[in-house]
Amino acid sequence: MVANEVVAAAAVVEEPAPASAGAVDPMRLASRWRSPAEWGAAAAEMEAEPAPSELNTTNSSGLFAVVSTDRMSVRYLGVNQHGHDVGVVQANRPAPTRRAVYYFEMGVKNAGQKGQTSIGFTTENFKMRRQPGWESNSCGYHGDDGYLYRGPGKSESFGPKFTSGDTIGAGINYFSQEFFFTVTVNFGKEPFCFDIEGYIFEEKMKQQSVSDKLDLQPDISHWIVRSYLLHYGYQDTLNSFDMASETDPPSNHQNGYGEPPEMYGLSHRKLLRQLIMSGDIDSAFKKLGEWYPQDETSVICFLLHSQRFIEFIGAGQLEDAVKYARSNLANFLTHKAFDGLLKESVALLAYEKPAESCIGYLLDSPQREFVADAVNAAVLSTNPNMKDPESCLYSCLEKLLRQLTVCSFERCAFSGDQGDAFLLHKEVQSCDRSRCS
Amino acid sequence: MTWFQITFFFPVLSSSLSPQPTPAVQLSVPCSSKSPSDPSSPTPRNPSLPSPSPPADGDGLIGPGHPPRLASPLPLPAPPAHLMFLSRIVLRDPDSIDSPAASMASSKKLVTRDEWERKLRDVKIRKEDMNRLVMNFLVTEGFVDAADKFRVESGTQPDIDLATITDRMEVKRAVQSGNVQEAIEKINDLNPTILDTNPQLYFHLQQQKLIELIRAGKINEALEFAQEELAPRGEENQVFLEEIEKTVALLVFEDIKNCPYGELLDVSQRLKTASEVNAAILTSQSHEKDPKLPSLLKMLIWTQNQLDEKAAYPRINNFSTAALEDPAI
Secondary structure, eight states: OHHHHHHHHHHHHHSOOSSGGGGOOGGGGGGGOOOHHHHHHHHHHHHOOOOOOSEEOTTSOSOEEEEOTTSSEEEEOOOOSSTTOOEEEEESSOOOOSSSEEEEEEEEEEOTTTOOEEEEEEOTTOOTTSOTTTSTTEEEEETTTOEEEOSTTOEEEOSOOOOTTEEEEEEEETTTTEEEEEEEEOOOOOSOSSOHHHHHHHHHHHHHHHHHTSOOOTTHHHHHHHHHHHHHTOHHHHHHHHHHHHHSGGGOOOOSSSSOOOOTTHHHHHHHHHHHHTTOHHHHHHHHHHHSOOOTTSHHHHHHHHHHHHHHHHTTOHHHHHHHIIIIIGGGTTOHHHHHHHHHHHHGGGOSSGGGSTTGGGGSHHHHHHHHHHHHHHHHTTOTTOOOTHHHHOOHHHHHHHHHHHHHHHHHHHTTTOSOOOOHHHHHHHHHHHHHO | OGGGGOOOOEEEEEEOOOSSSOOEEEEEOOOGGGOTTOTTOSSOOOTTOOSOOOOOTTOOSOOTTOOOOOOOSSSSOOOTTEEEEEEOOOSOOSSTTTOHHHHHHHHOEEOOHHHHHHHHHHOOOOHHHHHHHHHHHHHHTTOHHHHHHHHHHHOOOOSSOHHHHHHHHHHHHHHHTTOHHHHHHHHHHHOTHHHHTOHHHHHHHHHHHHHHHHHTTOHHHHHHHIIIIIHHHHHHOHHHHHHHHHHHHGGGOSSGGGSTTGGGGSHHHHHHHHHHHHHHHHHHTTSOSSOHHHHHHHHHHHHHHHHHTTEEOOEEOOTTTTOEEOOOO
8 A cells, every 4th residue: 555655756756747736846845845954065066176275296397306295385406507406396296276266385495596586387297397488388477587587489578577585476367368477575474475366356346347248128128027026926025126116116027028928827826825834834835736726745745744744843843743653754765756855754753853954954944945936936837827847946137047057168178178167156155255355 | 179289388397507506496386266255365446446456655564564556567667576467478379370261161060950949058147146147236236126026026126235225316306307406415425535536527527517507597696606516626627627618608608409419408318327326335335336137148149259259159148039040050
């Protein structure tokens, strides 16, 4: 008996029913259902790229005999009689590319008699007894003459000479595809002498001013925000927004975008969202069954059941939670698609203080919101006029953001993984950061 | 397999010189770039100042406690103690040089719709982040009631005190309805430094006031105002002078609606001034003056254009439907 039901549940997900109601899999929204820690880790992983951390003293020319214990300083002990008496030392890793700018600095402790120190970038197999810039595929800024060298016979007067006590920086700007160099009189132990953060900020502004010159359809932002509110059933916000738009001239001409966004089931969707967001799953279940009857084994029912269970735990009603799980959740237990959420929800029982556990985020409002969004999508999918099932899951805004993310990522991939790809999470955080500073 | 062509660049240091005395160099790795908001970062920046701040006069020499600043690479002669030079070197151009036209056509990668849709599906976007984007729009554009409702309905905290929006919108509305004097007073109530530090904004408000006087047919008052308040400003600034001339010219036409500078009387002129006021108040509240959403949309246009050079892929051309369009082959 039980086994049969499980199979039925599996069938719902694995072969979406041909009816319009089944074409949408709300579990796809589950990519949002992640703990903040997981999100942090995922973002960090996208960002993470090994960067140089010390000097690679094993692949050196051998002319740097003395190396400090932290492998951050070297001393040249060679005899400079010809052009191959050069001591070169590379960093232990190549310059990372998945960012807007890479930058490093060196302090010249003692430039020696001729003052021939230099800084630059080379490829890995560079001849380690030649100055950077003398050979092809390298560039170097030389302290004794202040010239920039970039390959055999290619040199030009560039900047000031530098010598003992100076701090020299070299960087790659992946956006403008430029190398840049900085010279600073060394005086402190700050992380960087040169204000590289400021430099990156300037570059970002430049980049933004390029795209700011592009034209947008008038009022398109307004339209997109409006369709977002409609999509998720934020009806109160929508009403205020529309009211303000009528009295406020700048946005009082939202024509020319074809059909108005779907109003389908708006007040129902609003109420269902309110109930779920307030934790009243029983009422949400009842209303949903009344207005849009769901299959007992559907994803939506599973999500609502699991949320009901979570709400019991949040309220500290553990016995009720167990009872509820036995009669309503057990049937879904062997189903793969539900496995993750189900196991984690049930695991809440194991903690004395579930809210403080590593799965405590299940008790937070983003989890409710995920369920509310899934129910919203399920309601939208019952609209006979809904042509594109994707539109039940994703608002216009989300589609655009997805497109932007993929385009930006692909663009970076095409240019050798250079530059920092768009990540909404990072972008939204940067709003906050600039406000704090 | 694009990454096979990547040339990795290694940071290098080198030295070659006579044996006495021995030189030494030290590498410092970019540890600070990991934590952009690091409070110990040497130069705290004000985000409302996009242009590099030039060193203060007579203060160009650097000593301890005086952080280095980015010298403007172009117009200013860089101060001696810290210089920045830019050299344009194309990082990597192995194949793009030989036959640009031929390679352009043949090397464009085709991404099918299926493949693209899979990529789109794999993107992870947080609902919370989208909510914040929407909230940022409502707040910046001054939809105070909607922002408050959205706070309740979505649980998103606004990124500014909602009360300040109300003040800002009152000022904006005053300009939009032609009550420039009221707007100026309200701005000064909010923060008197806004107009002091923003002569252009103050001029535009005065100009708007003149326009409103002319519109109301108060010719004598308009003349007096132009002579007493505006003319002295024109002497300071050539751009202001031209603006004044255009505005005063409205006085000599009987049918002002159809005169060459009639657009000054248009609603759009009020809106322009109102949006300038709005931006100045936001900046004074350390808030970005523009909402994030339009700049992301522009970024999408830009990124799609850039990607067009490398690949044929499903584009979104109509932002209001966000429908994918099959790549043209």
